Amino acid sequence: MRLPGPGHHAPLEPKADRETVRRHNLSLVLRAVRDAGEVTRAGVSARVGLTRAAISSLVEQLMESGFLTESGKTFSGQAGRPGTVLKVARTGVAGLGVEINVDYVAVCVVDLAGTDRVRLVEHLDNRGAPPEQVLGRAALIAARALTSAAEQELHPVGVQLALPGLVSSGAVRYAPNLGWTRVTAEGPFADALAGLRPALPALPVRSENEANVAALAELWFGGLGDVRSFLYLTGEIGVGGALVIDGELLRGAHGFAGEIGHVVVSPDGPECRCGSRGCLEQYAGQSALLREAGLDERTGARGVAELERRAREGEKRAVAALGQAGLMLGRVLSGAVNLFDPDAVVLGGIYPPLLPWLSPPAGGELAGRVVSGLWPTEAGRLRAASPAADAARGAAALVVQDVLADPVTYAVRAAG
Amino acid sequence: MRLPGPGHHAPLEPKADRETVRRHNLSLVLRAVRDAGEVTRAGVSARVGLTRAAISSLVEQLMESGFLTESGKTFSGQAGRPGTVLKVARTGVAGLGVEINVDYVAVCVVDLAGTDRVRLVEHLDNRGAPPEQVLGRAALIAARALTSAAEQELHPVGVQLALPGLVSSGAVRYAPNLGWTRVTAEGPFADALAGLRPALPALPVRSENEANVAALAELWFGGLGDVRSFLYLTGEIGVGGALVIDGELLRGAHGFAGEIGHVVVSPDGPECRCGSRGCLEQYAGQSALLREAGLDERTGARGVAELERRAREGEKRAVAALGQAGLMLGRVLSGAVNLFDPDAVVLGGIYPPLLPWLSPPAGGELAGRVVSGLWPTEAGRLRAASPAADAARGAAALVVQDVLADPVTYAVRAAG
Numbered sequence: 001m002r003l004p005g006p007g008h009h010a011p012l013e014p015k016a017d018r019e020t021v022r023r024h025n026l027s028l029v030l031r032a033v034r035d036a037g038e039v040t041r042a043g044v045s046a047r048v049g050l051t052r053a054a055i056s057s058l059v060e061q062l063m064e065s066g067f068l069t070e071s072g073k074t075f076s077g078q079a080g081r082p083g084t085v086l087k088v089a090r091t092g093v094a095g096l097g098v099e100i101n102v103d104y105v106a107v108c109v110v111d112l113a114g115t116d117r118v119r120l121v122e123h124l125d126n127r128g129a130p131p132e133q134v135l136g137r138a139a140l141i142a143a144r145a146l147t148s149a150a151e152q153e154l155h156p157v158g159v160q161l162a163l164p165g166l167v168s169s170g171a172v173r174y175a176p177n178l179g180w181t182r183v184t185a186e187g188p189f190a191d192a193l194a195g196l197r198p199a200l201p202a203l204p205v206r207s208e209n210e211a212n213v214a215a216l217a218e219l220w221f222g223g224l225g226d227v228r229s230f231l232y233l234t235g236e237i238g239v240g241g242a243l244v245i246d247g248e249l250l251r252g253a254h255g256f257a258g259e260i261g262h263v264v265v266s267p268d269g270p271e272c273r274c275g276s277r278g279c280l281e282q283y284a285g286q287s288a289l290l291r292e293a294g295l296d297e298r299t300g301a302r303g304v305a306e307l308e309r310r311a312r313e314g315e316k317r318a319v320a321a322l323g324q325a326g327l328m329l330g331r332v333l334s335g336a337v338n339l340f341d342p343d344a345v346v347l348g349g350i351y352p353p354l355l356p357w358l359s360p361p362a363g364g365e366l367a368g369r370v371v372s373g374l375w376p377t378e379a380g381r382l383r384a385a386s387p388a389a390d391a392a393r394g395a396a397a398l399v400v401q402d403v404l405a406d407p408v409t410y411a412v413r414a415a416g
Numbered sequence: 417m418r419l420p421g422p423g424h425h426a427p428l429e430p431k432a433d434r435e436t437v438r439r440h441n442l443s444l445v446l447r448a449v450r451d452a453g454e455v456t457r458a459g460v461s462a463r464v465g466l467t468r469a470a471i472s473s474l475v476e477q478l479m480e481s482g483f484l485t486e487s488g489k490t491f492s493g494q495a496g497r498p499g500t501v502l503k504v505a506r507t508g509v510a511g512l513g514v515e516i517n518v519d520y521v522a523v524c525v526v527d528l529a530g531t532d533r534v535r536l537v538e539h540l541d542n543r544g545a546p547p548e549q550v551l552g553r554a555a556l557i558a559a560r561a562l563t564s565a566a567e568q569e570l571h572p573v574g575v576q577l578a579l580p581g582l583v584s585s586g587a588v589r590y591a592p593n594l595g596w597t598r599v600t601a602e603g604p605f606a607d608a609l610a611g612l613r614p615a616l617p618a619l620p621v622r623s624e625n626e627a628n629v630a631a632l633a634e635l636w637f638g639g640l641g642d643v644r645s646f647l648y649l650t651g652e653i654g655v656g657g658a659l660v661i662d663g664e665l666l667r668g669a670h671g672f673a674g675e676i677g678h679v680v681v682s683p684d685g686p687e688c689r690c691g692s693r694g695c696l697e698q699y700a701g702q703s704a705l706l707r708e709a710g711l712d713e714r715t716g717a718r719g720v721a722e723l724e725r726r727a728r729e730g731e732k733r734a735v736a737a738l739g740q741a742g743l744m745l746g747r748v749l750s751g752a753v754n755l756f757d758p759d760a761v762v763l764g765g766i767y768p769p770l771l772p773w774l775s776p777p778a779g780g781e782l783a784g785r786v787v788s789g790l791w792p793t794e795a796g797r798l799r800a801a802s803p804a805a806d807a808a809r810g811a812a813a814l815v816v817q818d819v820l821a822d823p824v825t826y827a828v829r830a831a832g
Contacts, residue, residue, distance in 0.1 A: 166788055174789065229669045243755065250661065252757025253645045254790060262787040263751035276785040334692075335679035335748070336755060339659065341668025369692040371678040372582055373590065374670060
């Protein structure tokens with residue numbers, strides 16, 4: 001029998017060596033300044049619970065390494081002598097996020113404060129192209145973003161790829177809409193990028209499911225307020241999904257959690273690229289929606305804009321396609337809400353401008369089928385993703401998160 | 417922007433007062449002995465990372481309070497002088513679990529080691545009976561269990577109720593199959609039990625969803641091996657469910673997660689007591705199964721045994737009802753697996769003896785519809801719950817968990 005207790009399975013007051021403690025405290029101070037935006041040393045001291053002397057020493061090291069800057073004097077009503085204001089540096093260390101999707105590539109450079117400083121989005125058709133060609137195109141866009149970042153004195157220390165499929169241990173196990181099966185993306189992307197920047201050190205590259213990083217972006221930048229547990233859906237060619245529980249991404253036992261696009265909604269429905277039938281994305285994915293509305297499913301973002309225009313004009317096929325998609329979304333969401341009991345459902349990708357037509361049928365299903373009865377009574381639980389939060393920014397912020405967790409490691413690279 | 421770092425948001429080496437540290441360490445030592453079964457003081461010292469002197473002092477206090485006993489001498493090949501062997505006490509502090517279900521009440525007393533020492537199961541029909549009457553019946557059975565426990569010198573320090581419905585903050589928000597809406601169970605049960613034992617101090621009573629505690633019982637007593645993330649389904653009059661992720665129960669934002677019985681499987685299917693249509697329990701719940709097989713749905717456990725007998729003999733309606741239930745189970749499970757990516761699905765309640773008929777159609781759906789493709793390749797992912805793990809035992813173990821987490825609190829009660 002193993003009953004996990006609420007406490008730690010270790011004695012209190014663990015002994016950590018001085019170097020470990022200092023690295024931990026450097027991260028603590030850097031994150032405190034980042035969270036505060038602008039703060040004095042005394043303010044940092046109050047936030048993290050270390051002495052003024054300790055804070056000063058840690059701040060000095062973080063400034064020398066280029067993570068913090070100070071400016072101006074504060075003469076506010078606070079007690080004690082006025083101090084200078086600390087901020088995280090807006091130049092230097094940064095993160096690079098690269099979302100490779102079926103019909104576009106989006107690249108984002110994020111600074112230590114989380115601001116997206118460079119953003120490039122290129123529409124292109126990656127379906128059927130060999131993976132190395134797709135990764136090469138994405139590397140080209142990433143290299144352009146790195147040039148723009150360098151002009152702003154921003155130097156990404158790592159690359160996070162975001163891919164629309166099952167990603168585990170650096171490989172894409174399966175991405176049905178790209179047509180990829182067991183594709184190693186990190187190495188080829190790193191090589192392609194290094195080939196475009198021969199004079200510069202190679203950047204470490206990691207990969208993650210696209211909806212997962214979009215959900216993290218929503219958590220970090222989406223203005224969700226008190227919402228810490230939510231189900232995230234992103235309408236793309238397919239339908240991606242992710243689950244955030246108490247501010248943590250649920251990855252699943254093998255890293256494949258959140259595949260809401262392949263939840264069956266009509267067992268004998270249309271064949272899906274995944275091999276099953278009647279998956280949600282066969283009703284609510286971008287391709288299915290455009291096809292049902294009588295539009296060319298290869299028109300991508302233009303097609304979605306046209307669908308919205310037609311729906312606004314009351315064109316029957318457009319309205320019917322959206323009504324059907326909303327119904328199927330609501331049906332699957334009602335099941336997911338019964339399983340998860342989240343605070344909210346967030347709809348991203350192509351969905352936000354389409355919510356006026358998707359929400360009523362989806363909301364009806366949620367009201368009728370969520371057993372707790374909580375969903376019809378509170379507004380705002382079915383919400384549009386923030387335009388400030390997308391997978392590329394979330395991916396770039398994941399790199400920055402690593403820097404914040406252990407700045408010492410990256411100080412070396414930043415100086416190098 | 418708020419990027420949660422992997423470390424703690426507090427400086428290392430937090431200062432805790434001596435009393436807090438000692439209480440924490442008493443719990444640590446008690447849990448170490450419980451986990452080990454039998455262990456010397458030196459063994460405990462090695463396990464928890466405190467000095468022999470500190471362990472001896474903590475062990476002495478735990479023995480004085482009746483939580484630990486020592487016996488015999490060990491002359492094993494271990495270094496150092498031989499020590500006596502410590503075990504958790506098999507008398508004294510215990511936990512009482514009471515599962516109140518639609519057609520039975522099960523009561524269990526568990527000792528500190530997690531062994532179920534008293535078990536009473538009574539079949540009765542709780543449908544339509546007023547809640548206070550149902551709670552009174554359950555209190556009567558609980559009182560009999562307490563008498564049996566006292567004969568074994570076991571004294572439960574708390575009661576955990578397990579109820580088939582949405583339970584939150586001590587109240588049953590909704591239990592459709594019992595016909596309960598907004599019923600406060602804890603107070604009335606405590607009063608009924610106190611009335612039956614007027615000379616004894618009243619026991620604190622808490623309540624929890626029945627499937628949640630059954631899933632915890634499976635985690636603690638089910639022999640799941642490496643499986644730490646699983647979806648748990650329990651076939652009762654309805655279908656209960658719970659999700660365990662990395663050894664932790666997912667409770668959801670409002671405490672209502674895991675309601676797999678009310679995931680829709682056929683949108684225009686039969687009306688469900690929850691108010692929706694075509695919920696899984698309308699196909700795979702005990703009542704639905706018996707009805708479809710042409711048996712009286714009020715016959716309960718006898719009916720299920722008869723269903724199994726008929727299926728074994730190849731009786732057509734019985735086989736068809738189980739085939740349909742298995743298909744619907746598999747359909748809903750495929751969606752849940754796509755969302756959660758668990759290590760395993762565990763089927764409890766009435767399902768274990770019915771798996772020979774449920775598994776083939778359910779497995780077919782899982783193989784065809786789980787996008788990661790992981791589910792057909794590994795056997796044993798769809799597994800029967802252990803007969804040693806049920807909701808009543810899980811509930812009783814929850815009380816014991818509280819004792820293990822802070823024995824000092826319960827030493828007072830145990831002595832009192």
